[in-house]
Structure formats: C-alpha cells, structure tokens
Amino acid sequence: MNGETRPKVRLRGRDITMHYGFRAILRGISLEVREGTPLSVTGPNGSGKSTLVKVLAGVLTPTGGSVDLTVGETLVSADERAHRVGLVTPDLALYPQLSARETLDFLARVRGLTPEADVLSTLARVGLGDRADDYVSTFSTGMRQRLRIATALLHDPPVLLLDEPGATLDASGRDLVASLVREPSRAVVLATNDPEEAALCADQISVV
Ligand SMILES: Nc1ncnc2c1ncn2[C@@H]1O[C@H](COP(=O)(O)OP(=O)(O)OP(=O)(O)O)[C@@H](O)[C@H]1O
Numbered sequence: 001m002n003g004e005t006r007p008k009v010r011l012r013g014r015d016i017t018m019h020y021g022f023r024a025i026l027r028g029i030s031l032e033v034r035e036g037t038p039l040s041v042t043g044p045n046g047s048g049k050s051t052l053v054k055v056l057a058g059v060l061t062p063t064g065g066s067v068d069l070t071v072g073e074t075l076v077s078a079d080e081r082a083h084r085v086g087l088v089t090p091d092l093a094l095y096p097q098l099s100a101r102e103t104l105d106f107l108a109r110v111r112g113l114t115p116e117a118d119v120l121s122t123l124a125r126v127g128l129g130d131r132a133d134d135y136v137s138t139f140s141t142g143m144r145q146r147l148r149i150a151t152a153l154l155h156d157p158p159v160l161l162l163d164e165p166g167a168t169l170d171a172s173g174r175d176l177v178a179s180l181v182r183e184p185s186r187a188v189v190l191a192t193n194d195p196e197e198a199a200l201c202a203d204q205i206s207v208v
Helices: 049-057 078-084 100-110 116-125 141-153 171-181
Strands: 009-020 023-034 039-042 064-071 074-076 085-088 159-163 187-191 203-206
Touching (some): 009 187, 023 203, 039 049, 049 159, 049 187, 078 085, 085 141, 100 116, 100 141, 116 141, 141 171, 159 171, 171 187
Antiparallel strands (some): 009 023, 009 064, 064 074
16 A cells, blocks of 8 residues: 555553553553554663554553554554554564475465465565465575564554564664654564664664
8 A cells, every 4th residue: 555545553551551560661651653653662671662663563562651643633452453563573483394385375364464465565575575475394494574564564563663673683674664654654663673673763762
C-alpha cells in the first residue's frame, strides 16, 4: 500500500510503567509516533528498550499507563493491535524445519491473509528472493534476521516496531532497515544501541 492510500496512523503511549517483580524497568514513559516521523528508543543494556517495544506491540501488558493506536478515525482495540503492527524482535523464534516461503505462508494463514504473491515479493524485499525454498536451518544469522523482518512486513502493517533490527546485518541489510525506517507511510519505533541507526529517526527518547 502506498502512502497516499494509507490512513493516517498515531501510536501513543501514556505514562507507561513496567515492573518485573520488585524491579521497576519503565517509569512513566510517554511517547507519540506518527507516519513519517520515526522514533528511536535508546538506553543502556537492561534499561527497558525491548520491554517498551513489546508493550507497544501489545505482547506485554504494562504495569501502569496505556497504549493506544489510531488508524484513520478508528481506535484499534488491544486485541486487534497485533494485526496492525509489524514487530521485529531478536526473541522471535523461527522454525528451522520450514523454508522461508513456508514460514511466511504459515504466518499468512495464521493472520488470515491469502495472497501468495505477497510472500515472494516480501522475501525479495528483504533480499531472500533466491532462497525462498531453502530451509531456515540452513540460513546464516543475518539471513534469519532478514526473515524476521519479512515476517513483520508480510501484512503490510501501518506500524513497524523494530528492536535492534540491524544488529546482525551487513551493509545492504542495514540499508534495508534504513529504507524501512524512512518509509513515509508507516509509524516506526526503533529500539537500538547503535547511534547510526538511532540517527535515522527524527525523534528520540531515552529510557534509563
Ligand atoms: N521476563 C522477564 N522477567 C524478569 N525480568 C525481565 C524479563 N524480561 C526482561 N527483564 C528485565 O528487564 C530489564 C530490561 O530488559 P530489556 O530486555 O527490556 O532491556 P533492553 O534495554 O532492551 O536491553 P539490551 O540493550 O541489553 O537489549 C532487564 O533488567 C531484564 O533483566
């Protein structure tokens, strides 16, 4: 979908707090992201970047505060949010016994998507067009990361949440990440320890 036809999107987090047991990780994080103005999330190891991304994705429920996503005029429900968000996280386990094409076919079915063509074009977009039928077990670290990015793009979500997306990628892979961050039609949040990656974003917050 191109930017002219895509509805406007706004992802907002208000006063987000998170505790793991007695340990307070996020203390009152507020943010707002719209299409075309990507937001980087920086902070030291263990400061809560990944936690914040998962809260925004709806994978984790925060201890306090709220997240809301508006697409067009519609406030997206918490249950529906996963269908509107593409999440790239190092925690995403891939099935080694599936091929890249089968991985996306499987996800397409799970997500209720049908068009087979999107699978191949998505693999081509991440540079795996010629490895579609190879098993994930034979993929290198960077190829697996490209496949994770493909899983996030498959349903053409209006929101992309990227957690350390370029950490294992080569120069062309980092260019791919840069092109995704700069897409004017998506709202993008990028959690990273890499200053060059963070600099791709117009806005920045830091968690400590
Ligand atoms: N499931 C969990 N149970 C308990 N503590 C957790 C859990 N997940 C994360 N934490 C803790 O929350 C804190 C933040 O972790 P998180 O992964 O969000 O940090 P991060 O900023 O992304 O770190 P890094 O830069 O190392 O990727 C850490 O202290 C971590 O130990």
